[in-house]
Amino acid sequence: MLNEEEPDYYEVLGVEPKADVKLIRAAYYRLAQTFHPDKNSSINSDQFQRISKAYTALSDPSLRAAYDSRRFLKITADSFLDKISLSEFEERELRLFYYSCRCGGLFQLGLIDDSDLQSSVVVNCDSCSIQILVEP
Numbered sequence: 001m002l003n004e005e006e007p008d009y010y011e012v013l014g015v016e017p018k019a020d021v022k023l024i025r026a027a028y029y030r031l032a033q034t035f036h037p038d039k040n041s042s043i044n045s046d047q048f049q050r051i052s053k054a055y056t057a058l059s060d061p062s063l064r065a066a067y068d069s070r071r072f073l074k075i076t077a078d079s080f081l082d083k084i085s086l087s088e089f090e091e092r093e094l095r096l097f098y099y100s101c102r103c104g105g106l107f108q109l110g111l112i113d114d115s116d117l118q119s120s121v122v123v124n125c126d127s128c129s130i131q132i133l134v135e136p
């Protein structure tokens with residue numbers, strides 16, 4: 001996972017995540033021209049540090065691969081998920097629970113026997129790609 005301190009290096013350099021190393025290098029040199037403390041003493045060096053760190057992480061293929069997988073996990077975790085409590089579902093049939101998706105579709109959760117939901121489960125909308133996390 002990205003920790004809170006690790007910024008999105010692609011954003012820092014202003015490049016697309018699929019940018020090749022030549023584009024990344026060009027973006028870095030362009031930003032370094034602007035932000036290097038030797039070139040511009042009025043700019044605080046934090047910005048240059050950020051740019052340098054981003055470039056270091058993205059210009060080395062193995063560091064970049066490691067960063068990309070952390071970034072992917074973070075993005076996945078962020079888009080994941082609205083957490084909905086089971087009590088917000090409507091039980092329309094015995095042990096069959098429904099919750100309306102914002103697309104107009106439905107999340108359906110069937111619970112076998114009378115057991116309560118034991119742990120959180122991911123439920124897919126029946127009409128779109130949204131998933132929610134249903135908590136007991």
Ligand SMILES: [Zn+2]
Nearest residue numbers: 101103125128
């Ligand atoms: Zn939906």
